[in-house]
Amino acid sequence: MSRLIVISNRVSRPNGAANQGGLAVALAQALRESRGIWVGWSGGTTDNFTGHIGFADDDGVKTATIDLEEQDVDEYYNGYANKTLWPLFHYRIDLAEYARDFEGGYNRVNQRFADTASPLIEPEDIIWVQDYHMIPLGQMLRDRGHQNRMGFFLHIPWPPTRLLVSLPHHTKLVSTLFAYDVIGFHTEEWLESFRHYVEREMGGTVDGDFVTVGGRTIQAVACPIGINAEEFKQAAASDAAVEMHRQVRASLQDRSLIVGVDRLDYSKGLEERFNGYARFLKDHAEHHRRVVLAQIAPPSRGEVESYQQIRATLDSLAGRINGEYSDVDWTPIRYVNQGYPRDKLAGIYRSARIGLVTPLRDGMNLVAKEYVAAQNPDDPGVLILSRFAGAAMQLKDALLINPYSPEEMSDAIDRALAMPLDERKRRWRAMMDSVEQQDISWWRSAFTDRLAATRQEEPEAEPEPATE
Ligand SMILES: O=P(O)(O)OC[C@H]1O[C@H](O[C@H]2O[C@H](CO)[C@@H](O)[C@H](O)[C@H]2O)[C@H](O)[C@@H](O)[C@@H]1O
Numbered sequence: 001m002s003r004l005i006v007i008s009n010r011v012s013r014p015n016g017a018a019n020q021g022g023l024a025v026a027l028a029q030a031l032r033e034s035r036g037i038w039v040g041w042s043g044g045t046t047d048n049f050t051g052h053i054g055f056a057d058d059d060g061v062k063t064a065t066i067d068l069e070e071q072d073v074d075e076y077y078n079g080y081a082n083k084t085l086w087p088l089f090h091y092r093i094d095l096a097e098y099a100r101d102f103e104g105g106y107n108r109v110n111q112r113f114a115d116t117a118s119p120l121i122e123p124e125d126i127i128w129v130q131d132y133h134m135i136p137l138g139q140m141l142r143d144r145g146h147q148n149r150m151g152f153f154l155h156i157p158w159p160p161t162r163l164l165v166s167l168p169h170h171t172k173l174v175s176t177l178f179a180y181d182v183i184g185f186h187t188e189e190w191l192e193s194f195r196h197y198v199e200r201e202m203g204g205t206v207d208g209d210f211v212t213v214g215g216r217t218i219q220a221v222a223c224p225i226g227i228n229a230e231e232f233k234q235a236a237a238s239d240a241a242v243e244m245h246r247q248v249r250a251s252l253q254d255r256s257l258i259v260g261v262d263r264l265d266y267s268k269g270l271e272e273r274f275n276g277y278a279r280f281l282k283d284h285a286e287h288h289r290r291v292v293l294a295q296i297a298p299p300s301r302g303e304v305e306s307y308q309q310i311r312a313t314l315d316s317l318a319g320r321i322n323g324e325y326s327d328v329d330w331t332p333i334r335y336v337n338q339g340y341p342r343d344k345l346a347g348i349y350r351s352a353r354i355g356l357v358t359p360l361r362d363g364m365n366l367v368a369k370e371y372v373a374a375q376n377p378d379d380p381g382v383l384i385l386s387r388f389a390g391a392a393m394q395l396k397d398a399l400l401i402n403p404y405s406p407e408e409m410s411d412a413i414d415r416a417l418a419m420p421l422d423e424r425k426r427r428w429r430a431m432m433d434s435v436e437q438q439d440i441s442w443w444r445s446a447f448t449d450r451l452a453a454t455r456q457e458e459p460e461a462e463p464e465p466a467t468e
């Protein structure tokens with residue numbers, strides 16, 4: 001079995017921060033199983049970049065990380081990754097900022113990651129680069145002579161061509177993807193958008209999974225990420241989860257809990273969610289005092305202005321809705337800006353009659369799957385899910401809604417609260433089958449098996465020693 005080298009911006013400590021994102025949570029187990037190395041940013045900064053690599057072995061996961069300079073973080077992570085690519089790829093060109101400094105910083109930091117990873121790579125290794133922070137990295141590793149099998153996975157949506165062309169030098173960026181052997185997306189929709197771009201903007205051709213541009217053919221596939229369903233079921237039965245469940249239920253006094261769990265990100269549709277819930281309270285006075293929405297929203301990317309703005313908007317919106325509907329002994333929204341470890345989250349999910357997952361656009365959304373996995377099979381809750389989350393392609397037995405419509409959200413909440421037990425069980429079973437079948441191991445294998453099967457390029461023959 002070839003060794004796996006994963007390279008991504010964020011490198012998770014398996015028992016690390018409570019609010020780590022889905023990608024970090026998902027990869028730890030995959031690496032542990034393949035005895036690989038995880039290369040990425042330490043999350044720390046240094047005054048002068050030295051290229052020093054910090055090695056660690058955390059719970060069986062080997063990591064190799066580098067510190068970045070403040071300027072790198074500003075231009076690469078806050079800048080090109082989160083002020084340019086993230087909004088653009090989530091269809092928010094109104095929020096996207098195009099600055100040469102960002103693009104320069106992005107390329108500089110990718111060169112730094114290439115310099116870091118290069119000496120660690122052995123010829124038989126399989127290299128798997130993750131996400132929009134590192135699109136050009138594969139090309140940079142090829143430039144350093146690495147002929148390994150190399151894959152790339154995009155965890156966020158691929159935007160429609162008419163939006164992507166607003167990015168300066170878009171073709172230059174996309175052409176670097178052709179350094180990989182296999183590239184993956186969560187859904188057919190993102191894959192189709194990619195193919196459309198390649199045909200329209202690069203004169204490429206598509207033949208099934210094979211995409212060719214300028215004589216180079218790669219595979220482009222849809223491969224939805226999953227969760228560790230078994231571990232999550234166990235987490236839901238852990239002491240921490242049971243205690244959390246008890247605390248939450250005691251605080252509710254027989255009220256029904258609706259739960260949302262999201263990084264505080266404008267793509268997650270939190271403003272629209274609060275407005276949809278307010279609409280429900282307006283339309284359904286009979287439910288007043290009978291429901292509580294707990295929105296867990298750990299702050300994210302707080303140095304980026306659009307994230308500061310969404311935080312301020314939500315602070316005031318939650319206050320306004322609570323001011324309008326609260327009673328001395330009932331607050332309709334519990335708005336919580338702290339993150340929870342996953343065992344406690346599992347207890348919270350299990351306490352909730354409704355999981356409310358309403359992103360405006362989301363590559364996958366692992367919270368939707370975790371909510372399903374944490375339910376009590378004998379009395380499962382109902383998942384209300386945005387049609388625009390990648391997860392909606394698999395979780396078709398959720399109540400699928402348009403998150404931009406407060407009326408649809410209000411109707412779905414009302415329907416979920418009234419849903420009979422047999423319908424809840426039927427829908428949950430179908431969703432749980434999908435969560436269990438296409439779990440994190442399935443995702444990892446589906447992608448890496450495909451990558452491993454690509455023919456490794458023959459290393460260039462050593463020149464024959466000169467004979468006298
Ligand atoms: O690393 P951060 O800037 O704190 O952000 C956290 C992660 O957010 C994004 O997650 C995406 O990947 C998930 C797993 O595939 C997917 O379910 C979700 O829809 C995506 O938004 C980001 O893509 C990751 O790189 C970040 O680590």
Ligand SMILES: O=c1ccn([C@@H]2O[C@H](COP(=O)(O)OP(=O)(O)O)[C@@H](O)[C@H]2O)c(=O)[nH]1
Binds near residue numbers: 370
């Ligand atoms: O307080 C929190 C909030 C979220 N998460 C985890 O963060 C991930 C969020 O992943 P998702 O795909 O839903 O969205 P992302 O944040 O990656 O865009 C999930 O595994 C959550 O369990 C967590 O551990 N604690």
